[in-house]
Amino acid sequence: MGTQGTDTDRQADRASWSERSEAEHEDLLSELLKPLRLTGVFDSRWHVSAPWAIEGDAEQSCAVLHYIVEGGCWITGDGHTPIELRAGDLIVFPTGVAHRLSDRPDRQGIPLKAVLPERKAGTSGEIRIEGTGDESRLLCAGLHYDASAATGLYHALPWALVLDRAQVDREPLLRDTLRLLASADRPVEPGDRLITLRAFEMALVLALRPLLRELAGNPASLPVLRHPGISRALVMIATRFAEPWTIDSLAREVGMSRSAFTAAFRELVGESPARHLTARRMQEAARLLTETSLPQSAVPARVGYQSAVGFHLAFRKWYGVTPGEYRSGVASAA
Structure with missing residues (x-):
């Protein structure tokens, strides 16, 4: 009886893991593969x-x-x-x-x-x-x-x-x-x-x-989906980019060492986890600046930056213009 219960529990765990895996794949694809505007x-x-x-x-x-x-x-x-x-x-x-x-x-x-x-x-x-x-x-x-x-x-x-x-x-x-x-x-x-x-x-x-x-x-058709740690990290970056992530904290969250995480991420995604996180934050910052009336001063915290100066420098390095110039430039073009 105890063995049957253990087998049942294992089957339930496998089913639960499978459901979570499928849900994470769907989240990953829906968040990161949204067609570009x-x-x-x-x-x-x-x-x-x-x-x-x-x-x-x-x-x-x-x-x-x-x-x-x-x-x-x-x-x-x-x-x-x-x-x-x-x-x-x-x-x-x-x-x-x-x-x-x-x-x-x-x-x-x-x-x-x-x-x-x-x-x-x-x-x-x-x-x-x-x-x-x-x-x-x-x-x-x-x-x-x-x-x-x-x-x-x-x-x-x-x-x-x-x-x-x-x-x-x-x-x-x-x-x-x-x-x-x-x-x-x-x-x-x-x-x-x-x-x-x-x-x-x-x-x-x-x-x-x-x-x-x-x-x-x-998942075999897209190798990154076969790696549970990296696919989970991608979901977190896509949906929780405003949190104060570091490479160490991302690696710990998915149960990997920093070096193994960084190497696997770069191999499967094609860029470093730091650059991928920055890209997601900059993408959201650009959206907030162009598609909402959110005050510019409120944007850094919404995309994971504790320092307005740090955000300003990162944004300018990424887009080649300041956040204010980006917002006014898009408005002028429209």
Whole structure:
């Protein structure tokens, strides 16, 4: 009887640990992989007939998405297995990795800049390639974001994230937003570019949501989720950044030595725990300065700084301007 009770207790403990682990993974993904607020979008509509192939450059501080409206294409990247996409599929490149789009995976392409020499954020373009083979239509976009808000975990995402047609259809708002954006005959009205920017921002949010759920369900696809200590530390930094953390206290909280914690964190996240903590605090400080009317003097304590001078110096080092200049600069731009 005592053995059965012990086994039952162990099963309950394992179930409880599993539930906590899943909850922490969800917290981690929801807090740290929130899509970055976009600063600009270049969108284009492609009408192509085989044979065709276009080489896209790597984009800095820019996510890239391709939505297949009709037909299909192949996506090829260095060192990666080619991906075939059909009508209704969506692919997102979180960090804008260079890749080729083509009607066949082995076809050599022409540079994107040869067919779209100007791709400034806030503008649109069109590509037409006439061939004798199958026709395809695509919606493509470069989604520019503030690089200072990109965490190491965001950069650790897979090079490409794919939602097939069935997955897109299970997100009706995403599907309808993409179809509207892909429409070539949308009327041009006052404020159209701002609406387009926010529509693409919403599409990115809606696309990443099911993809991140999938990552949470399969931790092996994102190595940091396999390490209980580091994933827990990331949740704490994401949600409790205002506490007076030190590297020693973070390491103790997750049951690791300082040296082991620092080494594992840097290997899995791609940056030191100190820099990751600073990045999260600066991200929240920027949000408070631009999206709220909170007095500037109250911001340091809200993001974990005991000293206003220390916060001021850290903010200026991070953004290149003082908190006051940052707030007034954003207001002027708006």
